[in-house]
Amino acid sequence: MIYTEEHIAIAQTTAKLIENEINPYCDQWEEEGIFPAKELFKKMGSLGLLGIHKPAEYGGMGLDYSYHCAFTEELGMIDSGGVSMGIGVQTDMATPAIAKHGSDYVKREFLAPAIAGDAVFSIAVSEPSAGSDVAQIKTNARKDGDDYVINGTKMWITNSTQSDYLCLLANTSDDSRHKNKSLIVIPSDTPGVSFSERLNKLGMRSSDTAQIFLDDVRVPQRNRVGEEGFGFIYQMEQFQEERLHVGMVNLKGLEKIIQHTIEYTSERNIFGQRVIDHQVVRFRLAELQTEIEALRALTYATITRYIAGEDMTRMASMVKLKSGRLTREVTDSCLQYFGGMGYMWDNPVARSFRDGRLGSIGGGADEVMLEIICQRMGIAPQVR
Secondary structure: OOOOHHHHHHHHHHHHHHHHHHHHHHHHHHHHOOOOHHHHHHHHHHOOOOOOOOOHHHOOOOOOHHHHHHHHHHHOOOOOHHHHHHHHHHHHHOOHHHHHHOOHHHHHHHHHHHHHOOOOEEEEOOEOOEOOOHHHOOOEEEEEOOEEEEEEEEEEEEOHHHOOEEEEEEEOOOOOOOOOEEEEEEEOOOOOEEEOOOOOOOOOOOOOEEEEEEEEEEEEHHHEEOOOOOHHHHHHHHHHHHHHHHHHHHHHHHHHHHHHHHHHHHHOEEOOEEHHHOHHHHHHHHHHHHHHHHHHHHHHHHHHHHHOOOOOHHHHHHHHHHHHHHHHHHHHHHHHHOHHHHHOOOOHHHHHHHHHHHHHOOOOOHHHHHHHHHHHHOOOOOOO
């Protein structure tokens, strides 16, 4: 994947937005436990950044996925992982299936305002007893006339307390667990939808996350995304863009951590010399930078083949696995070189240490990624 002048222009527009409209406020948003998604997304929508590879007839740019990646990679420069995650939910987790499989009505009613920044989206899949094992969800939607009546609960839902719409996965039949699910768009102000208080998380503190309760929630069946019973398949497709997002967004973010560490260890003296002059420190930083370049190569190669229309389930899972583990490795190693200062709550590396831990859990845990890779290698049974 090669970035052209057009890719660079998108990255520069994103960088300017981050510099002027996001990073000056990250400390405040971390303290408050929420960032103003509606206000920020409107600014991003006005710049065209929320629909780079979405269909032009619904307000997107209609460009290929590589242009979106130039935008996503730049999001790694945001000083709070919760903000970049909230943006990623809007662009890469809650709307891909709508863009690919939604009816014209669904796209005009829900995708268009998401692209314009006029609506905030959440992806409502996980439940208290069903996280990585999506097939185990219990939320159900029964038909009643032209409507669905939905009951259940969703857990760890990003953007939820500010959301205008939920892209929700529910069981819509008694068929097998991989064929009985559908994606349905639910306006968050629909009667019967309620939210818990914001969850008190280890990291991603600026991201509002809550549990959602659905009690006889009635929505028209025309809000369904694509065909009934294909929700599990659509969600697995959606996961591929989510996992590629994780790989892309961490590249510059990890490099930023290493640069913070270089700056600090170049100023800090111990045993008569700068910390960075100790061979063990600079060698470790060189190893970590090499690993980031390896992740970049894997991610770019995966995206190139994804754009070509290949099934990227195996490689996207590798990207997600590598990204989550490398984030833990880089943040832990770099925090160590800050010594006691690294243990302080407001240290940027400490924040990345907390935020980055989610990378090996959310969107499919490391163990799930390994199982998918094993299946695609032919060395593990298919999950039933």
